[in-house]
Amino acid sequence: MADKYNYDVLYIGAGHGTFDGAMPLAQKGFKVGVIEADKVGGTCPNWGCNAKIALDTPIKIYEQQKQMSNILEGNLKINWRNNVENKRKTINSLPSAIESGMKSMGIDVIKGWGKLVDKNTVSVDDRKITSKNIVIATGLRPNKLDIPGTDLSHDSKEFMDLDEMPNNIAIIGSGYIAMEFATIANAVGANVTVFMHSDRILRQFYQPYTEILMKSLENKGIKFIKSANVASFSKENDKFVVEYGDNEKFETDWILDAAGRIPNVENIGLEDVGVDFDKKGIKVDNYLRTSVDNIYASGDVADAGQPKLTPTAVFQSTYLMKLFAKLTDKPIDYPSIPSVAFTMPRIGQVGVSVDEAKSNPDKYDIKENNLTDSDWYRIMTNDKIAQNNYIYNKEHQLVGFTEISNEADNAVDSLLPIIDLKLNKDQMGQIVQLFPSITSDTWGNM
Numbered sequence: 007m008a009d010k011y012n013y014d015v016l017y018i019g020a021g022h023g024t025f026d027g028a029m030p031l032a033q034k035g036f037k038v039g040v041i042e043a044d045k046v047g048g049t050c051p052n053w054g055c056n057a058k059i060a061l062d063t064p065i066k067i068y069e070q071q072k073q074m075s076n077i078l079e080g081n082l083k084i085n086w087r088n089n090v091e092n093k094r095k096t097i098n099s100l101p102s103a104i105e106s107g108m109k110s111m112g113i114d115v116i117k118g119w120g121k122l123v124d125k126n127t128v129s130v131d132d133r134k135i136t137s138k139n140i141v142i143a144t145g146l147r148p149n150k151l152d153i154p155g156t157d158l159s160h161d162s163k164e165f166m167d168l169d170e171m172p173n174n175i176a177i178i179g180s181g182y183i184a185m186e187f188a189t190i191a192n193a194v195g196a197n198v199t200v201f202m203h204s205d206r207i208l209r210q211f212y213q214p215y216t217e218i219l220m221k222s223l224e225n226k227g228i229k230f231i232k233s234a235n236v237a238s239f240s241k242e243n244d245k246f247v248v249e250y251g252d253n254e255k256f257e258t259d260w261i262l263d264a265a266g267r268i269p270n271v272e273n274i275g276l277e278d279v280g281v282d283f284d285k286k287g288i289k290v291d292n293y294l295r296t297s298v299d300n301i302y303a304s305g306d307v308a309d310a311g312q313p314k315l316t317p318t319a320v321f322q323s324t325y326l327m328k329l330f331a332k333l334t335d336k337p338i339d340y341p342s343i344p345s346v347a348f349t350m351p352r353i354g355q356v357g358v359s360v361d362e363a364k365s366n367p368d369k370y371d372i373k374e375n376n377l378t379d380s381d382w383y384r385i386m387t388n389d390k391i392a393q394n395n396y397i398y399n400k401e402h403q404l405v406g407f408t409e410i411s412n413e414a415d416n417a418v419d420s421l422l423p424i425i426d427l428k429l430n431k432d433q434m435g436q437i438v439q440l441f442p443s444i445t446s447d448t449w450g451n452m
């Protein structure tokens with residue numbers, strides 16, 4: 007299409023906020039360009055979900071083996087170097103696979119730093135590229151603590167590429183990255199100390215479950231320092247020192263700063279072109295349109311009031327494809343975005359939360375289960391922690407769910423069609439699950 011401009015749609019950033027929608031858009035005949043400054047695929051395949059789950063998979067097996075030590079004899083041990091090598095092997099081909107996929111659909115993949123020049127022009131080094139529509143999908147980056155010695159700390163990307171697991175690790179923060187990586191480092195044998203900002207971990211999740219998780223991690227040897235108020239990092243001989251609280255000092259071998267991630271909004275010309283943003287990201291309306299009418303934002307960098315996760319980025323980029331291809335003219339209508347902390351045990355949730363249900367008893371009913379004594383599957387795997395909550399509206403439709411267990415990710419996933427398609431009992435009765443499976447038990451416990 008594009009005649010007046012080089013492209014119909016030009017994307018800045020090549021993560022899930024871009025490629026899930028850009029590929030089908032190009033397939034429909036639209037002229038599409040994608041600018042990427044680093045690895046094609048962005049955070050999720052290279053430094054996020056895929057990379058993390060490759061490292062986590064042996065951890066899950068290791069933890070489950072310990073649970074079944076009455077049957078499985080011998081002591082498994084995780085070889086960290088092999089684990090990192092295996093992670094590299096499983097993800098290293100993803101950028102070129104995604105790039106080839108885009109090129110095969112006719113997308114021009116342009117390497118370099120994209121910066122808005124005006125509402126239809128983006129510069130990449132010395133090149134000026136024009137487009138009818140522009141999508142900014144530049145993602146997030148670690149929010150390094152603004153304290154003395156901050157450069158002595160490391161981020162999640164560096165953790166996932168450690169050739170040796172340090173004996174002692176200090177982790178700053180108690181969110182997703184902090185808890186998932188504390189789980190991994192502890193299983194590999196490191197002494198892990200978590201410096202919490204407050205007295206809670208994983209504040210997005212149901213607090214009674216996060217308290218159970220924290221106790222379980224403590225029982226495995228992870229130390230938590232609540233409301234630590236970390237003041238500085240320094241180096242003394244071969245050791246690193248975390249100064250916190252009332253001038254207390256903690257010596258360690260390695261510091262992971264996991265105190266959150268912030269939007270990549272700097273040096274991309276937003277101010278020059280009049281695109282509004284703040285520290286939560288680029289402001290968008292219900293069509294993912296920014297304050298400039300032909301410029302859109304997608305994925306983590308957009309402040310869309312949704313969890314900044316891969317499923318959100320996939321849904322948003324796919325929605326934009328439909329909008330550009332005129333397959334919809336309606337505002338974006340989000341499904342329930344599922345989220346899981348890949349700790350052991352895991353905590354997962356989707357839809358209406360338990361807290362929301364408890365504060366609106368006229369709208370919701372809650373069914374709580376302890377699966378360790380009632381659920382055959384969890385008895386079989388000797389799970390010591392497995393609980394869930396089903397949340398129903400007054401028409402008895404399932405509208406929310408949360409679980410803590412080794413299988414919480416699979417349990418949440420299995421219920422998404424019921425929640426999103428609002429299946430009633432008759433419709434559910436038309437579907438039989440594989441048996442035995444987590445799905446059959448999760449549906450069966452409703």
Ligand SMILES: Cc1cc2nc3c(=O)[nH]c(=O)nc-3n(C[C@H](O)[C@H](O)[C@H](O)COP(=O)(O)OP(=O)(O)OC[C@H]3O[C@@H](n4cnc5c(N)ncnc54)[C@H](O)[C@@H]3O)c2cc1C
Pocket residue numbers: 018019020021022023024041042043044045046047048049050051053054055058118119120121143144145146162183270273274304305306307314315316317319348
């Ligand atoms: C350690 C970790 C684990 C995670 N685990 C999970 C998980 O298990 N499940 C889940 O759902 N989510 C997870 N996430 C979040 C998930 O990775 C993100 O939500 C998702 O990758 C967002 O995609 P995006 O396209 O918006 O941004 P990104 O994937 O970050 O892509 C943005 C791209 O833009 C590029 N870029 C930035 N500025 C420019 C510029 N000016 N010019 C050109 N290119 C530019 C960047 O190089 C990058 O490639 C995890 C994140 C991290 C850090």
Ligand SMILES: NC(=O)c1ccc[n+]([C@@H]2O[C@H](COP(=O)([O-])OP(=O)(O)OC[C@H]3O[C@@H](n4cnc5c(N)ncnc54)[C@H](O)[C@@H]3O)[C@@H](O)[C@H]2O)c1
Pocket residue numbers: 151178179180181182183184186201202203204208236264265266267313314315345346347348
């Ligand atoms: N399983 C998953 O889906 C998954 C896994 C990892 C990351 N992610 C995504 O990546 C993003 C970043 O994850 P994250 O764990 O960095 O962020 P987060 O927001 O989950 O956690 C940040 C943590 O840092 C703490 N903190 C904030 N300021 C601090 C300070 N000054 N000093 C000490 N601690 C401080 C917070 O209390 C919190 O515990 C999120 O968008 C998340 O959705 C998702």
